[in-house]
Amino acid sequence: MINRTVLVGRLTRDPELKYTNSGRAVASFNIAVNRQFTNSQGEREADFINCVIWNKTAENFCNFTRKGSLVGIDGRIQTRSYENQQGTRIYVAEVVAENFSLLESKNSNQNEQFEQNRPQNNGQNYQNKQNGQSSPSRNPNDPFNGIPDIKDDDLPF
Numbered sequence: 814m815i816n817r818t819v820l821v822g823r824l825t826r827d828p829e830l831k832y833t834n835s836g837r838a839v840a841s842f843n844i845a846v847n848r849q850f851t852n853s854q855g856e857r858e859a860d861f862i863n864c865v866i867w868n869k870t871a872e873n874f875c876n877f878t879r880k881g882s883l884v885g886i887d888g889r890i891q892t893r894s895y896e897n898q899q900g901t902r903i904y905v906a907e908v909v910a911e912n913f914s915l916l917e918s919k920n921s922n923q924n925e926q927f928e929q930n931r932p933q934n935n936g937q938n939y940q941n942k943q944n945g946q947s948s949p950s951r952n953p954n955d956p957f958n959g960i961p962d963i964k965d966d967d968l969p970f
Contacts, residue, residue, distance in 0.1 A: 818908050820886040821916065822846035825861060830875040840871035842878075844886065864888070866910040874913055885914035 828842035845859045852858055864886060866874050878884060888910040897903050 816889045818886070818888050818890055820844055820846055820862060820864075820908065822859075822862070822884070822886075824878055824880055824882045824884065827880050828866075828871075828875045828878060830871060838868055838871040840866050840875050842866075842874075844884065863905070863907040864910050865907055866913070870911070870913070874910075877915055878913075883916040885916055886910045887912040887914075 822844040825843040825845050828840045830838060830840045832838055842864050844862050844864055846862060847857055847859050850857075866888075886908060888908045890906060891909045892904065892906045894902055894904045
C-alpha cells in the first residue's frame with residue numbers, strides 16, 4: 814500500500830513548536846495550497862491543510878520558516894481521533910511531514926520590497942576616476958562580471 818503526500822503551498826501562520834514530556838520536538842502548521850481550477854466566479858480557491866512535523870526536522874522547520882513562507886512538504890496522511898472536554902469524539906486528518914524544502918529565499922519578500930523602493934538610474938552606475946571623469950562601473954552582482962567579451966570568431970558554431 815502507498816500513503817505518500819507531496820504539497821507545495823504557503824504557511825498560513827508561524828509554525829508552533831512544542832516538546833512532548835519525553836523531550837521530542839513537534840511542530841504544527843497549516844499550509845494553503847491553491848487548487849488548479851477556478852470557481853464559478855473565476856476565483857482560485859485554496860485548501861488549508863493541517864500538518865505536523867517531528868524531532869530535529871521540526872526544530873529546523875521552525876527556525877527557517879514563518880507565516881507566508883513557500884514550502885514543499887513530503888510526508889503521509891494520518892488520521893486520529895480523540896475525545897474533547899464535552900465528551901464528543903473528534904476525528905482529525907493531517908499530513909505528517911517527513912521532509913520539507915524551502916522554495917524561496919528567506920529574504921525574498923524583503924528583497925522584492927527593496928527593489929520596488931530603490932531609486933531608478935536607468936541601469937547606469939558611475940564612479941569617479943582619479944582624472945575626474947566618470948565611467949560606468951561594473952555591477953558586483955553581475956554573473957558576467959570580469960568575463961572578457963567573446964568575439965564571433967571565437968565561437969565553435
